[in-house]
Amino acid sequence: MTTTLITGANRGLGLExxxxxxxxxxxxxxxMRDPAGGDAARAVGARVVRLDVTDAASVTAAVAELPELDVLVNNAGVLGTSFDLDDLDADAMTAVLDTNVVGIVRTTQAALPLLRxxxxxxxxxxASGVGWPRALQEPGRDEYPVRAVPYAASKAAVITLTVQYAKNLPDFRVNVADPGYTATDLNRHSGHQTVTEGTDAxxxxxxxxxxxxxxEFHDRHGRIAF
Structure with a gap:
């Protein structure tokens, strides 16, 4: 039996x-941060565990509950509160990086002993296509209109840290997924993909x-060349 831990699994892409x-x-x-909101996860047969990726003690306690671990899916993420330069400041940047990037490091480092x-x-x-500079610069792509700095920068960091983890862990399979523009609460269900399509990769x-x-970096259609 394969044992898997998924962060941010109370709704949306994590739940699917x-x-x-x-x-x-x-x-x-x-x-998930609040197990009281885990009824949907329980309904699909998952076991709910309290896990806040911004809290090292929470991450350590969550991993301690696992008898073993084969697969870690670092899914938890936030959009943040800054969407252009007029509302950007250091605090807005730090908050997004803490969840989307440092949260992955906290969780992965805590999980390494079990994974090994x-x-x-x-x-x-x-990650996201908005972390891929080519997508941000190509008119017509879903990512092109995005002007938010923290979210895009955080997802670029996720792509790069994945490559570095893969180099450091040659006996692991360490990869990064782009869900694509998927309808979730995160984007007020404006995406044109279903959550099933968004979780294919x-x-x-x-x-x-x-x-x-x-x-490697993959979306639902296959590998994305760096």
Whole structure:
């Protein structure tokens, strides 16, 4: 049995990832800040665990609840409060980076001892096309109109940290997923993809075997060249 931990799994992409991996036979631990809001995760067969990626003690306690771990999906993320330069300041930047980037480091570092015991350790980081400079600069793409600095910068950092983790962990499969423009609470359901479409890449990467790729960036259509 494959044991999987997903952060930010109370709704949206995290919840759908939990549903699909449970259906694929994984024992899924659905991490979320408030387990009282975990009824949807429980309904799809996941086990709810309190996990706030901005709180080191919470992350440590959550990982301590796991008997073993094969797959870590770092899905938790926030848009933040800054969407152009007029509302940008250091505090707005720090808040987004703390969740979207440092939160991945907190969780992954805490999970490494368990993952290293797995015969097939896998880490999937959920980024975004807005972290890919080429997409931000290409008219006609969904990412092009985005002007927010913190969110885009945080997702660029996620892509890069994934490559670096993959280099440092050659026995792991460490990859990064771009969900695409998916209808979730995060964007007030303005996206044109369903949550199932938005989790295609994450689920594929979470179910890789030991001979699968590592250090790569994928969307639902396949590998995105750096």
């Amino acid at each position: 990832t939990a549903r699909r991996l449970v259906a694929a036979g994984h024992t899924v631990y659905a991490g 015991r797995s015969a097939n350790p896998v880490v999937v980081n959920v 994450t689920v594929m990467l979470a179910t890789l075997g030991p001979d699968g790729p590592t250090g």
